[in-house]
Amino acid sequence: MPDLIIDGRAVSVPKGTMVIEAAERLGIMIPRFCWHKALGAAGACRMCAVMFTAGPVKGLEMSCMTPAADGMVVETFHPEAVAFRRSIIELLMVNHPHDCPVCDEGGHCLLQDETISGGHSLRRFPGRKRTYLDQNLGPFIQHEMNRCIHCYRCARFYQEYCGYRDFGPMQNANRVYFGRFDDGALENPFAGNLADLCPTGTLTDKPARFVSRRWDCLRAPSVCLHCSLGCNVTALSRYRRVARIEARENAAVNGSFICDRGRFSAGYEAIPERPRSARLDGNAVPAIEAETALAARLAALAEKHGPGSIAILGGLRSTMETQAAGIALAQAAGWRAPAFFATRTEQAATQAALAVLTPPRARSLAEIGKADAVLVLGVSPLFDAPMLALALRQASRAGAKIIVADPRPVALPLPFTHLPVPPRQFPAVLAVATGSPDAAAAAAQKRLPFAPELWPGLETAAKALAAAKRPALVFTPGLAAALPDDDRLGLFPVLAQASSAGAALLAPTDAPGLDELAADVAAGRVKGLVVVEADLFAAAPGLAAVLGKLDLLVVLDYLPTPTVAAAHIVLPTTTIFESGGILAASDGRLQAASPVQSPGDPVARDGAGSHPPRAFDRPLPGTDPAPAAFLLDRLARGLGLTLPREPLAALAAAIPALAGLDLAALPQDGLRPAFAGLAAPLPAPLPLSAESGLAVIYTDALFATDEPGRYAPLAQAQTQAGPPVLLLHADDAAALGLADGLADGLAVSLECGNRLVPATLHLSRAMARGVIVVPRVPDLAGLPPILGPCGLRRR
Amino acid sequence: MQVDTPQVLFKNRHLGRPATLAEYRAGGGYEALAATIGKRTPAEVLQLVLDADLRGRGGAGFPAGRKWQGVPTDHVGTRYVVVNTDEMEPGTFKDRILVNADPHLVIEGIVLCAYSIGASEGVFFIRPSYEGDAELIEQECRVAREHGYLGNNILGSDFSFDLHVHRSAGRYICGEASAQIKAISGLRPNPRKGGPRTAVKGLWDCPTIVNNLETLANLPGIVRNGPAWFKALARSATGSGTKLYSVSGQVARPGCYELPIGVTIREIIFEHAGGMAPGKTFKTVIPGGASTPFLPEALLDLEMDFDPMRAAGQRFGTASLMVFDQGTCLVGATLSLMEFFARESCGWCTPCREGIPAIRELLRRIEGGQGTEEHIQMLTDLLPVLDKAYCAFAPGAAEPVRGLLTHFMNEVNAHIVQKRCPFGNPPPTLRGKACGTRPIQFGPTPCPEDQCPI
Amino acid sequence: MSPLPTELETELARLVAAVPRPREAAVDVMYALQRHYGYLCDEAMHCAARVLGMTTLELESLATFYDYLYRRPVGRYVIHVCDSVVCWMFHQDSIFDYLCRTLGVPPGGTSEDGLFTVLPAACIGNCHNAPTMLINGRFYDRLTPERIDAVLAELRAGTEEPVRCK
Ligand SMILES: Cc1cc2nc3c(=O)[nH]c(=O)nc-3n(C[C@H](O)[C@H](O)[C@H](O)COP(=O)(O)O)c2cc1C
Ligand code: SF4
Numbered sequence A: 001m002p003d004l005i006i007d008g009r010a011v012s013v014p015k016g017t018m019v020i021e022a023a024e025r026l027g028i029m030i031p032r033f034c035w036h037k038a039l040g041a042a043g044a045c046r047m048c049a050v051m052f053t054a055g056p057v058k059g060l061e062m063s064c065m066t067p068a069a070d071g072m073v074v075e076t077f078h079p080e081a082v083a084f085r086r087s088i089i090e091l092l093m094v095n096h097p098h099d100c101p102v103c104d105e106g107g108h109c110l111l112q113d114e115t116i117s118g119g120h121s122l123r124r125f126p127g128r129k130r131t132y133l134d135q136n137l138g139p140f141i142q143h144e145m146n147r148c149i150h151c152y153r154c155a156r157f158y159q160e161y162c163g164y165r166d167f168g169p170m171q172n173a174n175r176v177y178f179g180r181f182d183d184g185a186l187e188n189p190f191a192g193n194l195a196d197l198c199p200t201g202t203l204t205d206k207p208a209r210f211v212s213r214r215w216d217c218l219r220a221p222s223v224c225l226h227c228s229l230g231c232n233v234t235a236l237s238r239y240r241r242v243a244r245i246e247a248r249e250n251a252a253v254n255g256s257f258i259c260d261r262g263r264f265s266a267g268y269e270a271i272p273e274r275p276r277s278a279r280l281d282g283n284a285v286p287a288i289e290a291e292t293a294l295a296a297r298l299a300a301l302a303e304k305h306g307p308g309s310i311a312i313l314g315g316l317r318s319t320m321e322t323q324a325a326g327i328a329l330a331q332a333a334g335w336r337a338p339a340f341f342a343t344r345t346e347q348a349a350t351q352a353a354l355a356v357l358t359p360p361r362a363r364s365l366a367e368i369g370k371a372d373a374v375l376v377l378g379v380s381p382l383f384d385a386p387m388l389a390l391a392l393r394q395a396s397r398a399g400a401k402i403i404v405a406d407p408r409p410v411a412l413p414l415p416f417t418h419l420p421v422p423p424r425q426f427p428a429v430l431a432v433a434t435g436s437p438d439a440a441a442a443a444a445q446k447r448l449p450f451a452p453e454l455w456p457g458l459e460t461a462a463k464a465l466a467a468a469k470r471p472a473l474v475f476t477p478g479l480a481a482a483l484p485d486d487d488r489l490g491l492f493p494v495l496a497q498a499s500s501a502g503a504a505l506l507a508p509t510d511a512p513g514l515d516e517l518a519a520d521v522a523a524g525r526v527k528g529l530v531v532v533e534a535d536l537f538a539a540a541p542g543l544a545a546v547l548g549k550l551d552l553l554v555v556l557d558y559l560p561t562p563t564v565a566a567a568h569i570v571l572p573t574t575t576i577f578e579s580g581g582i583l584a585a586s587d588g589r590l591q592a593a594s595p596v597q598s599p600g601d602p603v604a605r606d607g608a609g610s611h612p613p614r615a616f617d618r619p620l621p622g623t624d625p626a627p628a629a630f631l632l633d634r635l636a637r638g639l640g641l642t643l644p645r646e647p648l649a650a651l652a653a654a655i656p657a658l659a660g661l662d663l664a665a666l667p668q669d670g671l672r673p674a675f676a677g678l679a680a681p682l683p684a685p686l687p688l689s690a691e692s693g694l695a696v697i698y699t700d701a702l703f704a705t706d707e708p709g710r711y712a713p714l715a716q717a718q719t720q721a722g723p724p725v726l727l728l729h730a731d732d733a734a735a736l737g738l739a740d741g742l743a744d745g746l747a748v749s750l751e752c753g754n755r756l757v758p759a760t761l762h763l764s765r766a767m768a769r770g771v772i773v774v775p776r777v778p779d780l781a782g783l784p785p786i787l788g789p790c791g792l793r794r795r
Numbered sequence B: 001m002q003v004d005t006p007q008v009l010f011k012n013r014h015l016g017r018p019a020t021l022a023e024y025r026a027g028g029g030y031e032a033l034a035a036t037i038g039k040r041t042p043a044e045v046l047q048l049v050l051d052a053d054l055r056g057r058g059g060a061g062f063p064a065g066r067k068w069q070g071v072p073t074d075h076v077g078t079r080y081v082v083v084n085t086d087e088m089e090p091g092t093f094k095d096r097i098l099v100n101a102d103p104h105l106v107i108e109g110i111v112l113c114a115y116s117i118g119a120s121e122g123v124f125f126i127r128p129s130y131e132g133d134a135e136l137i138e139q140e141c142r143v144a145r146e147h148g149y150l151g152n153n154i155l156g157s158d159f160s161f162d163l164h165v166h167r168s169a170g171r172y173i174c175g176e177a178s179a180q181i182k183a184i185s186g187l188r189p190n191p192r193k194g195g196p197r198t199a200v201k202g203l204w205d206c207p208t209i210v211n212n213l214e215t216l217a218n219l220p221g222i223v224r225n226g227p228a229w230f231k232a233l234a235r236s237a238t239g240s241g242t243k244l245y246s247v248s249g250q251v252a253r254p255g256c257y258e259l260p261i262g263v264t265i266r267e268i269i270f271e272h273a274g275g276m277a278p279g280k281t282f283k284t285v286i287p288g289g290a291s292t293p294f295l296p297e298a299l300l301d302l303e304m305d306f307d308p309m310r311a312a313g314q315r316f317g318t319a320s321l322m323v324f325d326q327g328t329c330l331v332g333a334t335l336s337l338m339e340f341f342a343r344e345s346c347g348w349c350t351p352c353r354e355g356i357p358a359i360r361e362l363l364r365r366i367e368g369g370q371g372t373e374e375h376i377q378m379l380t381d382l383l384p385v386l387d388k389a390y391c392a393f394a395p396g397a398a399e400p401v402r403g404l405l406t407h408f409m410n411e412v413n414a415h416i417v418q419k420r421c422p423f424g425n426p427p428p429t430l431r432g433k434a435c436g437t438r439p440i441q442f443g444p445t446p447c448p449e450d451q452c453p454i
Numbered sequence C: 001m002s003p004l005p006t007e008l009e010t011e012l013a014r015l016v017a018a019v020p021r022p023r024e025a026a027v028d029v030m031y032a033l034q035r036h037y038g039y040l041c042d043e044a045m046h047c048a049a050r051v052l053g054m055t056t057l058e059l060e061s062l063a064t065f066y067d068y069l070y071r072r073p074v075g076r077y078v079i080h081v082c083d084s085v086v087c088w089m090f091h092q093d094s095i096f097d098y099l100c101r102t103l104g105v106p107p108g109g110t111s112e113d114g115l116f117t118v119l120p121a122a123c124i125g126n127c128h129n130a131p132t133m134l135i136n137g138r139f140y141d142r143l144t145p146e147r148i149d150a151v152l153a154e155l156r157a158g159t160e161e162p163v164r165c166k
């Protein structure tokens, strides 16, 4: 722990800390451009020069490249250092355009800040400015190369940190140019971070252009809804639409970055189709009218068929407040226990995946980035949880071995071993990989006798995990029961959706699966269904198919789903941007989002056609949506019931893992409950037999396969038009007679329920045998777990 | 040419063509190697080099033995020797002459270094304009391999070492040791600082010694004749060995001369190089290559050696003397140097990437008669900024400017007062330079004069 | 993309195989393709990327960094005229201007017959023979306008049909 003095104040920092970071601990921000917490030092900009007046280093040095050492005395305000830094700014400004008012970075520009604070305001230099031509870098990042100050942050992030190789520096000397070989979209799914990283207006958020000046935006801390990792974001809103999403630092979760899915999947809150007013039997009505009718109808149903004929169903993209309110209402009204998951098995598995996260075993996403061997089971990181891929890349850069066992073809920007096995072999893979490394070869042959091509990979995995000091397992919930009982192995689950963990934490043990509910509806045991922020057509096609049998379908939602369209009564709810709330990430970490805007039509639409002046007397249009928890509470009152003032707090008090936590004051990094371990060993899931057909594996894409993202125009625009693409192992295709001739890109149809869905079949050899990989699109939601022999046909 | 100075490196130069293996051996060539491999331990060779106080001839003058000591002894795996034949410092051409005189001397030196540090791979990094020499080295390596001086089991021992040529595509910055390693690795040759030294973690993350070609060529002599002999070659108290001095500019006999370390500058110019060219009067000399300052006439009796030069505020550098006569405009000369530095920078850090072109621009104005007092102030302000650049490139570029402002301020002032070049040079902005070899689809936009895109 | 001649493919494969990692051969491969195409056209860059397993951006990063790799069409003979300080001292500029005037090209330009491109070059290590220039690996010493005329004439006489890339 070196002790040093910076600007007269003593500080003690861990060995290896650079002086610039040590200063930061004292709240002293030494000017910098190239240094970045996540990227480290480059020493390129020379902006962070400080004076070392005593100790092992003497004279003017860069604080980003100088490790703190005992006895150092550092003066950031030394006149020589100040003069030097001023010269650097002057040099950078020699070629920088002076048009901050039209620059998209203006107002939140590090270069602007340092120029102003350094006191450089008059140009002495007589020469002309260097100019560049810009490139089109695709839909997300705007390029204005004249603004570049050559800090190399972008290139270091893009190539070293992320491992993508289509963007970088070109040319030399004062012509260095950051771009691509030619125009085209950036390949890096984390490229959006360039907008945050670039300290100037060179690389900016393209979709956010011409929406708002950044300083005019309302800003609030939020949590990403687009996968289960719970990355922290800042939502910026202007004119009642989300203008942009930025990464928000959370050292335990996403660090400084987020993925492009998280950044560019907002916008669903502002689409014209969003349910904005209450609807009663297809007609827009004042909210109060719908609520009164709803209470009356529910009361009548309960009267007629008993309260058990009413069920409530919660979504996996809701805040925990909403989930808890639904549970509380069901309990108070004596309805059926609320359903969240497709099946009871899935619910139990998700609950088990959290329960195993005992303090010694739980790992955060950031800790996965520091692991020295990681076995990923049943997760394709880039698509199921994109930021996991970036964490794995950091682990890999530090030398970790990465092994991914997943039936799908897996692409990652890092060296890794892929074990393409179908899910039913995950337990075997797990057993061999976490077993004794010496016996691994024999075990692999014994347990996976039919797949000799996997044996070397399995042996590598076993050796790597055994030799590692900080090994970790990333797993899907289905595997929770099979995890070895070894405290050395850290655990990190990846769940299906952003609120899967919240639902698993809160759902009562007797909660039915959606499949049971479907059976109950079909059998007439359930007559009324209250759906809170879920789309049955995607989540439970079986249930969606029998909706006609219901006397009453009530939907509370903020997305214009087909379920909303089918509802008798619709109550519009607010999005996370309008109500905030608590979300539990895949590792159970509780994090709070704050509201950033009021509901209500975006100004652009509100004013359309009657651009000023506008009438002042009418109420703000589109403000009917209310937080679902609030609507549920009102409903309870309408039924003459009283819910707890804070259903979530009340519910949490009774849940061991959550009891005693102060949910109203969650810390910055979020709070991970201490889970107690599995109460009783779970029954191992029934292995699916392969012989009868192809196991169906749903897969996500980077964009628009998550539910909110499907309704985000920008995310939607990234998807390819045309029939969905299915993936099949080339040998399986041959066995099915689908591999002849131009089999790759073959037009096929897929039997889905009683429909035939047209699709395109692609073949691969980098995937498991016996499976068919299907994109997670609503059209294909209702496939059986095993596709029968006639399920796939040539078109 | 004076012949009484011992010719060690240039022993075979009189042939006027590359010495053959036979010729090299006739003069005792490869004896050092034969006496070393299997007979001395690598540590003994290192000790000889340490005792001889062999200092790097590539510009920085770092003791070679001390650099080699940095190689971790417990490293398992390959170690590399990189032979730095980039030689792009303006005024320097000694390495080319040396390879051309005696390629096997160079090869023997390289093998001795490799033996001492336990390297099994060598990379001969050579600039594109020396393509002929690259081919010569490749050819002579084949000869050496046939005779067991290179390749597997050298001289029948269990020591194996091989050398291959890496052709650069040309940039001065590639001469910097860490940048050179990156260049060899197919990366952009930005120097690297911080982190382990190249002797610990260099090429492909293995221990790597980068030495100048001339440095290595001294090894056969040292090993054969011993450190005392080597030290005695020098004329100064602190120096050791001889040195190849590249002399160019307005002298009667420009060329490369092997002379002891410690000869005076006056002796080099006025005896060996035959004095000033006919009709020319001495004004100044840049003594150590483009990265060293102008030297005023008063210092002509300075000894050419690392420490005395430094003490006098001068730099030994690559010992490349560029001699200027009274008729040459030093603002123009400095500007020419800045054109070079501005063009050759790697573009990594602000002082170098932005600072040198800024100096160039200011000098263009002054040379063109548009300079003002303020421009001199700006030049002065920029020098300490260049000194704190990422690597030694920009500090080197600052030296001539500093020399100009320290010793020849009167010339600068004359430009400002007369509003033109007193030597009658045309304003530099008139000679636009545009280069047609880079893609146009991205910038900088092709421009007439202020941004030479070469 | 038209296929490369077999000998060139073999040569490229040899270059890549000769080094511990393909990246090391990047410059050599680009030189070889430059010899074939006359300059590094986009097609050449794609070939190099394929042979080396690098991206075109990575190769562009290198090709545009260096002096002797040409990404735009150049003449059969690229004349690197040294403009560093020693040559400058010998009125290099007039040599440069003379070349440009004689060939009717701006600096960096290529003569109409496609034979010559004139480029200012960093010190080429031939200072004792200043002023000097380098053409396809050969030094030309102590230049004067007369000598330049002779050199150009000699090169013109000895040229076969230049290789062109569209
Ligand atoms: C900008 C720059 C250019 C250099 N160019 C060369 C060069 O062309 N040849 C050379 O031998 N050393 C050059 N050097 C010095 C090398 O970095 C390194 O010190 C040298 O090769 C080590 O060899 P030595 O110790 O034998 O001199 C250069 C250094 C810098 C900073
Ligand atoms: S584009 Fe931005 S991040 Fe990249 S070097 Fe320029 S200023 Fe830095």
Ligand code: FES
Pocket (backbone or CB within 6 Å): A031, A032, A033, A034, A035, A042, A043, A044, A045, A046, A047, A048, A049, A062, A063, A064, A065
């Ligand atoms: S922050 Fe230290 S040099 Fe850029």
